[in-house]
Amino acid sequence: MLLTAALCLQPGEQEPHLHRLHRERNFYGAVAVYEVWDEAMLSSFYEFLHGRITHGNQAKKDRKVPTSYYGEGSGARLALLTNPQRNLGPMRVGAIGLGIGTLAAYSRPGDVYRFYEINPAVIRIAWGENGYFSYLSDAAARIETVLGDARLSLEEEAARHDFQNFDVLFVDAFNGDSIPVHLLTREAMALYLSHLRGPDSVIVVNATNVFVNLAPVVVALAESYGLKATLIRSTVRTGLFQPSVFILLTRGDSLEAPEIRKAGYPMRPDLHQIKGKLPLWTDDYSNVASLLVR
Numbered sequence: 043m044l045l046t047a048a049l050c051l052q053p054g055e056q057e058p059h060l061h062r063l064h065r066e067r068n069f070y071g072a073v074a075v076y077e078v079w080d081e082a083m084l085s086s087f088y089e090f091l092h093g094r095i096t097h098g099n100q101a102k103k104d105r106k107v108p109t110s111y112y113g114e115g116s117g118a119r120l121a122l123l124t125n126p127q128r129n130l131g132p133m134r135v136g137a138i139g140l141g142i143g144t145l146a147a148y149s150r151p152g153d154v155y156r157f158y159e160i161n162p163a164v165i166r167i168a169w170g171e172n173g174y175f176s177y178l179s180d181a182a183a184r185i186e187t188v189l190g191d192a193r194l195s196l197e198e199e200a201a202r203h204d205f206q207n208f209d210v211l212f213v214d215a216f217n218g219d220s221i222p223v224h225l226l227t228r229e230a231m232a233l234y235l236s237h238l239r240g241p242d243s244v245i246v247v248n249a250t251n252v253f254v255n256l257a258p259v260v261v262a263l264a265e266s267y268g269l270k271a272t273l274i275r276s277t278v279r280t281g282l283f284q285p286s287v288f289i290l291l292t293r294g295d296s297l298e299a300p301e302i303r304k305a306g307y308p309m310r311p312d313l314h315q316i317k318g319k320l321p322l323w324t325d326d327y328s329n330v331a332s333l334l335v336r
Contacts, residue, residue: 064172070161075174080281087282088174090142090167095218098142099282100175108147109282111250115305117274117288118212121246122148124299127209127239134207134239138192138225139214142175143168149183156206157185158192165189193224196233207239214248216256223328226256231263241294249287254333260289261309262320272297274306
């Protein structure tokens with residue numbers, strides 16, 4: 043359930059199944075928390091919104107179940123559960139964009155999950171301010187949150203030779219109507235690759251967006267660096283779960299896992315889903331308008 047309609051309500055108005063619990067605004071925009079009654083589940087859940095876009099929800103019961111874009115059948119779930127390192131020992135997982143920290147529901151003892159987030163309000167709420175969300179505090183892994191622009195933070199770490207050796211790195215900052223293009227350039231991809239553990243590590247781009255089709259940009263980046271790319275689309279839309287599009291990128295063979303081969307399909311310019319010249323974004327060139335969904 044998306045609450046876009048809820049944000050059109052005038053102050054003081056309420057729908058029977060919605061109750062706004064929190065709202066604040068800072069330099070990065072307005073965030074809000076709603077309590078939502080779901081008739082099908084006969085229970086309620088908390089939903090977090092940044093502007094008009096849902097950035098996570100969590101059941102009041104079953105608090106450890108991953109929801110929204112990251113549930114059963116999602117590319118995010120498959121990228122984590124099929125990664126070769128999962129069978130070898132603790133994993134290091136990075137995420138550009140925190141939301142409410144839903145990914146931490148997949149963590150295990152010994153893992154490290156490191157989230158990069160530019161908005162301090164998001165970090166406070168995800169860490170459980172006012173008791174709405176608990177994915178971070180309930181996580182089995184060690185959780186690290188880094189405040190600031192993710193690309194700048196990763197660049198500073200690289201300059202210190204503090205490479206993070208991620209097994210999976212999520213780039214999850216593109217759900218809204220304002221695309222941070224500096225996170226999808228050729229230079230940004232080089233930075234992400236430098237922070238991976240090895241060839242079977244995976245970069246996961248959350249390309250879920252109703253306004254912009256980011257797949258051609260991601261495929262162009264994959265082609266530029268000789269990466270294999272697979273798109274996994276989930277169409278589940280019920281209660282706590284939303285449809286999602288994830289694109290997985292790797293240098294190695296980790297996308298050959300049977301679960302990924304069954305759920306996704308390879309992305310190559312010679313296939314029918316990519317038409318025309320691939321738009322390779324760089325720090326000197328990007329064109330969001332050409333990718334608008336019409």
